[in-house]
Amino acid sequence: MSRLRTALERYVHMRQGLGYKYDGPARRLSDFVSFMEARGAETITAALAMEWVTKIEKQPTWAIRLTDVRCFAQHLVHFDPSTEVPPAEAVPIARRAKPYIYSDAEVEALLAAALALPPA
Numbered sequence: 773m774s775r776l777r778t779a780l781e782r783y784v785h786m787r788q789g790l791g792y793k794y795d796g797p798a799r800r801l802s803d804f805v806s807f808m809e810a811r812g813a814e815t816i817t818a819a820l821a822m823e824w825v826t827k828i829e830k831q832p833t834w835a836i837r838l839t840d841v842r843c844f845a846q847h848l849v850h851f852d853p854s855t856e857v858p859p860a861e862a863v864p865i866a867r868r869a870k871p872y873i874y875s876d877a878e879v880e881a882l883l884a885a886a887l888a889l890p891p892a
Contacts, residue, residue, distance in 0.1 A: 774805070774809050774814065775806075775814055776805045776808055776813075776814060776816075777805050777809070779848055779851070780801055780802065780805050780844070783801075783844055783847050783848075784792065784798045784801070786847075786882060787858065797840045800836075800837055800840050801841070801844055803839055804821075804824050804837075804840070804841055804844075805855075807820075807823075807824045808820060808824075808826075808842075815852060815854050815855055815856075816844075816845045816848060816855045816857075817842070817856045818856040818857070818858040818859070818862075820837075820886055821841045821842075821856070822838075822858055822859040822862055824837070824841070825837045825838045825858075825863060826863070833861055834863040834864075835864070835865055836861060838858060838863050839859070841858060841883060842857055842860060842870075845857040845858065
């Protein structure tokens with residue numbers, strides 16, 4: 773087992789011990805550590821982290837993956853000062869669509885239409 777894999781297991785156990793479910797981030801970070809192991813890297817670098825973050829096509833997921841790696845790297849830098857923490861602004865933030873707020877008249881029309889429906 774690599775040094776990064778051992779550090780990841782300790783990190784995940786620590787986060788879970790603090791009450792976080794941490795299933796999704798643990799899975800993504802395990803994939804990241806596998807990526808690092810395949811490259812023979814034992815220390816997180818910003819370049820390798822960004823290569824892993826952007827290796828998938830779904831751009832909104834990049835921000836999630838970057839956040840996971842940054843948190844792990846920020847934890848590791850205390851034990852391994854050569855660890856590089858990738859910059860937070862390295863990928864664009866995922867933007868959500870602006871919510872549509874119904875007017876009172878639209879809500880009343882929806883309710884009237886629902887009341888006019890026959891029983892199922």
